[in-house]
Amino acid sequence: MDYFFELFLGGMTRGSIYALIALGYTMVYGIIGLINFAHGEIYMIGAFTALIIASVLAVAGMPDFAILALATLAAIVYSAAYGFTIEKIAYRPLRSAPRLSPLISAIGMSIFLQNYVLLAQTSDFMPFPSLIPDFTFMEPYAHIIGSSEIVIFGVTALAMAFLTVLIKFTRIGKAMRATAQDQKMAMLVGININKIISVTFVIGSSLAALGGVLIASYIGQINFYIGFIAGIKAFTGAVLGGIGSIPGAVLGSFILGWTESFATGYISSDYEDVFAFSLLVLILIFRPAGILGRTESKKV
Amino acid sequence: MAGLLEVKQLSMDFGGLRALDRIDLQVNKAEIVALIGPNGAGKSTFFNCLTGIYVPSSGDIYFSRSLNREKERLNGLKPDKITRKGLARTFQNIRLFSQMTVLENVMIGRHCRTKTGIAGAVLQGRSSRLEEKQIVDDSYDILIKVGLENMVNDLAENLPYGAQRRLEIARALATEPALLLLDEPAAGMNPRETTELNELITMIRDQGAAILLIEHDMKLVMNLSDRIYVMDYGKKIAEGNAAEIRHNKLVIRAYLGEEFDA
Amino acid sequence: MPGFSEIKKAFLVSLWFIFLTFPLMVIRINPYENLVSYRWANLFLVGGATFFLSLLSDFYQLKKKETALNNIARPRPKFHLHSRFKRPLAALGGLLIILFPFFFSSYQVNIMTTALIYVVLGLGLNIVVGLAGLLDLGYVAFYAVGAYSYALLNYHFGLGFWTVLPVGAGLGALFGILLGFPVLRLRGDYLAIVTLGFGEIIRLILENWNEFSFGPGGIADIPRPSFFGLQMSLTVSTIYVYFLMIAFTFFTVFVVNRLQNSRIGRAWVALREDEIACQAMGIDKTRTKLTAFALGATWAGMMGVMFAAKTTFINPASFTFLESAIILSIVVLGGMGSIAGVIIAALILILLPEYFRAFADYRMLLFGATMVLMMIFRPQGIFPGHRQIYRFSPERGVEK
Ligand SMILES: Nc1ncnc2c1ncn2[C@@H]1O[C@H](COP(=O)(O)OP(=O)(O)OP(=O)(O)O)[C@@H](O)[C@H]1O
Ligand SMILES: [Mg+2]
Numbered sequence: 001m002d003y004f005f006e007l008f009l010g011g012m013t014r015g016s017i018y019a020l021i022a023l024g025y026t027m028v029y030g031i032i033g034l035i036n037f038a039h040g041e042i043y044m045i046g047a048f049t050a051l052i053i054a055s056v057l058a059v060a061g062m063p064d065f066a067i068l069a070l071a072t073l074a075a076i077v078y079s080a081a082y083g084f085t086i087e088k089i090a091y092r093p094l095r096s097a098p099r100l101s102p103l104i105s106a107i108g109m110s111i112f113l114q115n116y117v118l119l120a121q122t123s124d125f126m127p128f129p130s131l132i133p134d135f136t137f138m139e140p141y142a143h144i145i146g147s148s149e150i151v152i153f154g155v156t157a158l159a160m161a162f163l164t165v166l167i168k169f170t171r172i173g174k175a176m177r178a179t180a181q182d183q184k185m186a187m188l189v190g191i192n193i194n195k196i197i198s199v200t201f202v203i204g205s206s207l208a209a210l211g212g213v214l215i216a217s218y219i220g221q222i223n224f225y226i227g228f229i230a231g232i233k234a235f236t237g238a239v240l241g242g243i244g245s246i247p248g249a250v251l252g253s254f255i256l257g258w259t260e261s262f263a264t265g266y267i268s269s270d271y272e273d274v275f276a277f278s279l280l281v282l283i284l285i286f287r288p289a290g291i292l293g294r295t296e297s298k299k300v
Numbered sequence: 301m302a303g304l305l306e307v308k309q310l311s312m313d314f315g316g317l318r319a320l321d322r323i324d325l326q327v328n329k330a331e332i333v334a335l336i337g338p339n340g341a342g343k344s345t346f347f348n349c350l351t352g353i354y355v356p357s358s359g360d361i362y363f364s365r366s367l368n369r370e371k372e373r374l375n376g377l378k379p380d381k382i383t384r385k386g387l388a389r390t391f392q393n394i395r396l397f398s399q400m401t402v403l404e405n406v407m408i409g410r411h412c413r414t415k416t417g418i419a420g421a422v423l424q425g426r427s428s429r430l431e432e433k434q435i436v437d438d439s440y441d442i443l444i445k446v447g448l449e450n451m452v453n454d455l456a457e458n459l460p461y462g463a464q465r466r467l468e469i470a471r472a473l474a475t476e477p478a479l480l481l482l483d484e485p486a487a488g489m490n491p492r493e494t495t496e497l498n499e500l501i502t503m504i505r506d507q508g509a510a511i512l513l514i515e516h517d518m519k520l521v522m523n524l525s526d527r528i529y530v531m532d533y534g535k536k537i538a539e540g541n542a543a544e545i546r547h548n549k550l551v552i553r554a555y556l557g558e559e560f561d562a
Numbered sequence: 563m564p565g566f567s568e569i570k571k572a573f574l575v576s577l578w579f580i581f582l583t584f585p586l587m588v589i590r591i592n593p594y595e596n597l598v599s600y601r602w603a604n605l606f607l608v609g610g611a612t613f614f615l616s617l618l619s620d621f622y623q624l625k626k627k628e629t630a631l632n633n634i635a636r637p638r639p640k641f642h643l644h645s646r647f648k649r650p651l652a653a654l655g656g657l658l659i660i661l662f663p664f665f666f667s668s669y670q671v672n673i674m675t676t677a678l679i680y681v682v683l684g685l686g687l688n689i690v691v692g693l694a695g696l697l698d699l700g701y702v703a704f705y706a707v708g709a710y711s712y713a714l715l716n717y718h719f720g721l722g723f724w725t726v727l728p729v730g731a732g733l734g735a736l737f738g739i740l741l742g743f744p745v746l747r748l749r750g751d752y753l754a755i756v757t758l759g760f761g762e763i764i765r766l767i768l769e770n771w772n773e774f775s776f777g778p779g780g781i782a783d784i785p786r787p788s789f790f791g792l793q794m795s796l797t798v799s800t801i802y803v804y805f806l807m808i809a810f811t812f813f814t815v816f817v818v819n820r821l822q823n824s825r826i827g828r829a830w831v832a833l834r835e836d837e838i839a840c841q842a843m844g845i846d847k848t849r850t851k852l853t854a855f856a857l858g859a860t861w862a863g864m865m866g867v868m869f870a871a872k873t874t875f876i877n878p879a880s881f882t883f884l885e886s887a888i889i890l891s892i893v894v895l896g897g898m899g900s901i902a903g904v905i906i907a908a909l910i911l912i913l914l915p916e917y918f919r920a921f922a923d924y925r926m927l928l929f930g931a932t933m934v935l936m937m938i939f940r941p942q943g944i945f946p947g948h949r950q951i952y953r954f955s956p957e958r959g960v961e962k
Contacts, residue, residue, distance in 0.1 A: 056589060090934050094938065100754075104937050107887065108934040111929060119924070126593055300348050379841035379842055383844035396836075411825060411844060416825045417826065431825075
């Protein structure tokens with residue numbers, strides 16, 4: 001039972017991180033119909049920026065909580081800036097191009113960013129300081145659940161709530177929904193589509209940065225390649241839940257997290273990634289619309 | 301009278317929207333039948349159900365390419381299977397292969413009546429070379445028929461609008477249909493082009509194919525059609541020859557709207 | 563000459579990129595000793611480079627607009643090689659190809675053989691991506707199937723290169739059909755992801771299923787291709803493999819060329835343009851796609867056998883996603899559907915990093931950038947494909 005619970009928590013932790021990344025995929029897909037292949041790299045860049053800023057601040061002798069706050073902030077700012085720039089350079093010129101062109105551009109961007117970080121920094125794994133402190137009030141429960149896990153769950157829940165409110169109740173959220181439904185009509189009623197799409201990338205990238213900082217601090221090391229695998233897995237979560245759907249992205253990510261956790265725990269840890277990829281292939285074959293997605297028939 | 305095409309109680313639902321509601325329709329040999337109705341009535345949806353692009357929610361579609369043969373049920377077949385059985389169509393929003401030439405577009409139409417496979421293509425034996433030549437010749441003949449022979453080598457996307465519509469017809473003819481479905485073939489045509497279209501459709505009928513036509517140009521419809529079906533909000537509201545339809549109360553109301561009552 | 567507004571824009575762009583790249587490019591950390599150093603030179607490098615690139619991109623866009631305007635007035639004449647020169651040039655090319663291995667070292671010949679393998683892989687993927695428009699991101703999986711077929715069949719049963727070559731091709735095709743059948747009805751972008759997932763699954767299985775594939779250590783001592791049982795020295799064998807690859811390349815060009823100008827090839831191109839119209843023309847979508855997919859896989863399988871025989875050692879690391887990405891960037895750079903383009907692109911992308919060592923480190927960076935830039939500035943590739951367009955004149959019948 002203890003082992004089961006441990007796996008359950010592990011799966012939930014993974015699921016939370018996947019969810020933070022998956023939201024970016026799902027938002028971008030919902031709005032411009034593009035699988036933003038470089039999204040995983042944005043998450044990786046977030047983690048790297050946090051590491052670099054944290055190191056600089058640590059050398060400067062800042063207190064721990066300030067390091068945590070500033071490094072996280074820097075990660076969010078930088079990931080958002082990268083997301084914004086990538087959309088502008090690599091996707092915007094291709095908005096009216098054949099469907100595969102922006103996808104190829106995104107794949108190119110992903111490879112470019114991986115190697116950019118590799119060349120600018122290093123190909124080795126870098127140790128990542130555990131930024132999240134062990135709370136004293138958590139001590140009695142430490143054998144069940146760690147402080148990091150609590151923080152990860154909390155941040156994910158907050159992010160989710162923030163996003164829901166943003167999309168359901170704000171002006172910009174309304175404009176995003178309109179743009180997602182019909183770009184031409186949205187333009188006609190005076191919505192600045194370019195701005196809305198940029199905002200979507202910025203929000204998605206910020207969430208990915210949060211995920212990057214949390215997981216890096218939880219696992220304790222990062223390298224330039226972490227974005228690729230995490231990206232595909234988060235994408236799997238998004239598709240599993242129904243791409244384009246925000247609750248779907250969260251649900252799918254948790255299911256994926258638990259699947260991975262239980263499969264590696266009870267079957268074999270050698271095939272960790274195989275489980276995720278198989279799940280991806282199977283959903284796309286049998287239910288490409290995902291759990292919460294709708295199958296839509298194209299108008300002819 | 302035995303029909304080539306018999307549609308019984310055909311319905312189509314999109315989520316909550318009933319786009320087709322228990323439609324009955326029949327097309328006989330060498331007949332020109334029109335399907336008319338206001339925008340959004342469900343006419344194109346009806347074509348999409350017949351040609352397998354949508355799978356109808358309920359009802360039956362029976363078709364046979366000649367009267368001597370037993371009719372087959374088409375529901376649920378893939379679009380390409382249906383075309384092979386002798387039911388070809390054009391699209392309301394022109395869907396040509398825009399980066400291919402006029403001739404190549406028609407050659408694609410010959411695909412389902414020819415058979416060279418990979419081995420034939422690579423080895424280019426006698427039969428595959430002959431077949432390829434035959435495809436070109438047949439396609440050219442069809443282009444003469446629709447009057448596009450002067451543009452054989454142009455890219456489809458460079459054609460004027462009316463010519464594109466005729467190329468769609470040519471491409472559909474290349475599949476040797478027994479029943480040809482035309483979705484608003486005169487849309488965007490000038491009066492001269494429309495007259496030519498009128499002649500073309502009559503000629504296709506005279507050569508033995510039946511035609512089911514969706515059209516908003518009432519003059520063309522009244523001129524051409526042996527029989528007319530009228531749809532509104534997914535329902536069939538009238539059926540008859542031109543004179544009958546012209547004076548049908550329901551039809552007039554459907555076209556002029558509710559204020560006609562008041 | 564760039565005007566003030568362009569310079570101002572370029573300046574702002576470069577400031578933005580300095581900001582963007584600052585932490586990653588300038589700061590260097592050593593987490594083990596708590597050291598931080600700053601590489602200020604990089605800051606100026608980024609600033610200068612982006613300033614210059616911004617001007618260049620403005621200039622390019624201006625020129626593109628101008629040529630677009632000019633082109634309305636007069637269509638650009640196509641470059642045509644005068645037929646008088648064609649034969650001598652072909653003869654010269656042939657001579658160079660034949661003499662090459664006798665004037666260069668084994669090392670050079672080996673590199674050229676590798677490049678030729680990529681040429682053929684590019685041509686194979688070109689059938690799938692370029693002609694049929696199916697983005698296959700797991701192409702390398704079929705390459706792996708071919709390579710492991712030879713390595714394992716040879717290890718367990720002692721089968722030789724020429725026996726396994728058709729087997730590898732067949733297994734490639736079989737895997738192509740098995741994967742293609744369920745996934746080819748998916749939309750283009752989902753297809754890309756599924757094939758990527760499949761490619762990774764194959765690699766991970768090869769890496770972890772030690773009893774079957776000998777794990778990450780791979781398989782060594784795979785015999786080179788034989789020539790009627792003749793004993794060959796390493797040098798001779800290298801040259802022999804080179805000529806085999808030349809033959810393969812010609813064979814592939816021949817087949818792809820004939821296919822793309824056939825009934826099937828036309829159907830592929832039409833399918834790429836409009837699936838629904840294609841189906842309405844009576845073309846069986848799934849079957850036509852499957853043909854292209856399986857054919858591409860067949861070629862990858864064949865090259866896998868060749869690769870194993872050439873390097874005599876294989877392990878799963880040769881079959882990562884990046885390998886698929888390299889082959890894809892060859893197709894993208896060359897121009898989708900263009901045989902000549904793919905050949906030139908493969909030679910550029912594979913040979914350049916080999917001969918200019920400075921490039922080697924930046925290889926993958928350049929591949930990534932190539933894909934983005936080509937999509938934006940020249941989606942038709944460096945050497946756009948000329949599918950044979952059917953010209954028809956009633957008196958003379960078809961002219962090709
Ligand atoms: N794939 C689809 N999904 C959802 N609704 C659809 C779909 N296709 C058609 N509809 C709806 O079905 C109804 C009928 O549409 P249809 O295109 O058949 O009309 P139509 O009679 O051809 O009109 P028009 O004369 O404007 O071409 C419309 O309300 C349309 O919005
Ligand atoms: Mg319609």
